[in-house]
Amino acid sequence: MSTSEFTLDDLRRILQEGAGVDEGVDLDGDILDEPFEVLGYESLALLETGSRIEREYGIVLDEDLLTDADTPRALIEAVNQQFGADEPAAA
Template identity: 65%
Template structure:
């Protein structure tokens, strides 16, 4: 399924579907600029999240997305940037 938008609610849903409840502070409140590690998600959880996003949105994310996107805001920006690129 190819979609044009990716929101914080979408990210939260996919994080929960793939990794369950976090070990840390959770996904409630203003988490946009909070490090994933501070809310309980490690690199393995983000790898699973990336895989789910690629399948659901029909995009391919660069491997650097996982390493560089350390906050939900950075992750949203990276995914949105890929959604905005027209298909060749």
């Protein structure tokens, strides 16, 4: 899939599809800097999320990246950096 940017809405959709939403959590709210843990996503939920991002966008994410990115903002930035890294090869 060719895309220029991975957005918060993309992440919201993938979290919803792959891991669901916990009781009392509003994914549509201001979650950019909320730790994933507070949003109810533990390491396995992030592993599933990473795996869905990889197969949907045809990229490979470093395993450390998934464990280091503890907020939606950090994960989105990391995915977009990966897009940048992959672009020359794709072009």
